[in-house]
Amino acid sequence: MGVKVAKFGGSSVADVIQIKKMKEIIQGDPDIRYVIVSAPGKRFDEDNKITDLLYLCHTHKEHKLPYEQLLQVVHDRFTVTAVNLGATVDFSQDFDDIKDALEKGCSSDYMASRGEYLNAKLIAAYLGFDFVDSAQLIVFDEKGKLLDEETNEALSSELKKHDYAVIPGFYGTVKGGDDIKTFTRGGSDITGSIVARAVDADVYENWTDVSGFLMADPRIVDNPKPIHEISYKELRELSYMGASVLHEDAIHPARIANIPINIKNTNFPNDPGTVIKAHHEDKEYNDIITGIAGKKDFTVIAIYKNMMVRERGYVRRILGILEDFDCNFEHIPSGIDTVSVVVSNKDLDGRLDELMEAFTKQLEPDNIECFENMSLIATVGYGMNRRKGVAAKLLSALADADINLRMIEQGSSEINIIVGVENKDFEPAIRAIYNAFA
Ligand code: ASP
Numbered sequence: 001m002g003v004k005v006a007k008f009g010g011s012s013v014a015d016v017i018q019i020k021k022m023k024e025i026i027q028g029d030p031d032i033r034y035v036i037v038s039a040p041g042k043r044f045d046e047d048n049k050i051t052d053l054l055y056l057c058h059t060h061k062e063h064k065l066p067y068e069q070l071l072q073v074v075h076d077r078f079t080v081t082a083v084n085l086g087a088t089v090d091f092s093q094d095f096d097d098i099k100d101a102l103e104k105g106c107s108s109d110y111m112a113s114r115g116e117y118l119n120a121k122l123i124a125a126y127l128g129f130d131f132v133d134s135a136q137l138i139v140f141d142e143k144g145k146l147l148d149e150e151t152n153e154a155l156s157s158e159l160k161k162h163d164y165a166v167i168p169g170f171y172g173t174v175k176g177g178d179d180i181k182t183f184t185r186g187g188s189d190i191t192g193s194i195v196a197r198a199v200d201a202d203v204y205e206n207w208t209d210v211s212g213f214l215m216a217d218p219r220i221v222d223n224p225k226p227i228h229e230i231s232y233k234e235l236r237e238l239s240y241m242g243a244s245v246l247h248e249d250a251i252h253p254a255r256i257a258n259i260p261i262n263i264k265n266t267n268f269p270n271d272p273g274t275v276i277k278a279h280h281e282d283k284e285y286n287d288i289i290t291g292i293a294g295k296k297d298f299t300v301i302a303i304y305k306n307m308m309v310r311e312r313g314y315v316r317r318i319l320g321i322l323e324d325f326d327c328n329f330e331h332i333p334s335g336i337d338t339v340s341v342v343v344s345n346k347d348l349d350g351r352l353d354e355l356m357e358a359f360t361k362q363l364e365p366d367n368i369e370c371f372e373n374m375s376l377i378a379t380v381g382y383g384m385n386r387r388k389g390v391a392a393k394l395l396s397a398l399a400d401a402d403i404n405l406r407m408i409e410q411g412s413s414e415i416n417i418i419v420g421v422e423n424k425d426f427e428p429a430i431r432a433i434y435n436a437f438a
Pocket of ligand 1: 039049185188189
């Protein structure tokens with residue numbers, strides 16, 4: 001018998017109808033032995049996610065505003081779902097505990113984690129699976145960094161004792177205490193991935209409300225083709241695209257254990273979805289590109305200094321200044337005497353003038369220029385590797401669409417080409433590249 005880990009996101013457990021679909025999926029596949037759940041998500045557009053309500057309760061308490069009614073909404077939602085599912089769980093003690101904790105000034109992480117905790121209890125009772133709490137098994141250090149190895153050991157030895165279990169996503173505890181710590185939003189995807197690693201699963205199924213990834217953003221390109229298979233590495237390169245479907249940090253645990261991740265749609269369980277797995281050198285690629293993704297609002301700062309190429313440590317100093325500003329760089333395209341740094345406006349956080357001044361003072365460049373309102377677009381695919389004319393095709397597609405290319409970079413692995421265009425050209429550029437290759 002195989003072992004599958006299946007994570008069901010907020011929309012897949014939002015109400016009784018969705019939870020019944022989930023049960024059908026699980027009962028149809030006895031290999032699904034470990035189930036990770038998010039807190040219930042929105043049932044309709046104007047609805048609230050349970051996690052958001054819990055954060056709101058915490059904020060109300062902090063500001064000495066009444067929170068009881070809000071908490072009652074959460075309580076009622078769980079109780080009504082349990083009754084309608086015919087699951088025997090009594091949440092009264094849990095809600096007393098939550099209220100108690102709030103009164104004693106619990107953290108917002110603790111509060112938010114209760115959505116997953118209560119939901120996992122409910123789903124375990126409904127499925128007849130064991131409930132295994134992730135507190136104590138998923139361990140963080142004091143700075144909030146996941147302790148991979150300790151977590152892996154704790155989870156794997158505990159889960160050996162359970163043939164079928166439901167585990168709440170999103171949280172663990174800080175080492176050496178009982179303080180609950182959550183991942184960033186959407187973090188149940190990460191729990192699923194670390195559980196998959198801990199039980200050495202054959203596959204990690206991530207059930208959501210879309211049938212996997214598309215080759216491009218459907219808000220920009222009409223009916224983009226689905227991606228049936230993508231390597232971990234390609235997906236990293238396309239990280240601008242993936243974030244809304246799968247949490248970025250969910251790839252790493254599955255990747256190191258070489259476990260494929262299958263994104264599946266709870267509403268269309270027969271759709272194959274997208275499989276994310278390791279790249280095989282001898283794989284034949286019919287398609288040149290796997291996907292295109294991009295993001296707006298970057299600033300490019302181009303630094304020119306005569307004979308820069310001979311000056312040791314110049315780039316290190318540039319990066320040192322960025323570090324002082326606590327600013328990440330996206331790319332650093334360079335020429336013989338020029339280096340450009342591409343930083344997101346979000347990271348710059350209104351400090352462009354200050355940063356320019358620091359560069360000018362500390363680097364004494366001959367010239368320094370900045371270009372705001374830039375977009376980056378990554379075109380990614382192992383199919384481009386060792387294939388001639390790919391960049392030429394991409395560039396002529398942009399030229400034919402009358403788009404001015406401001407920057408281009410190709411990684412030496414030859415699986416990505418990144419272009420920089422002005423924000424106003426972002427959507428037309430993505431469409432032009434898609435139409436040239438798809
Ligand atoms: N419930 C949490 C959130 O809304 C975590 C998750 O769903 O993965 O972000």
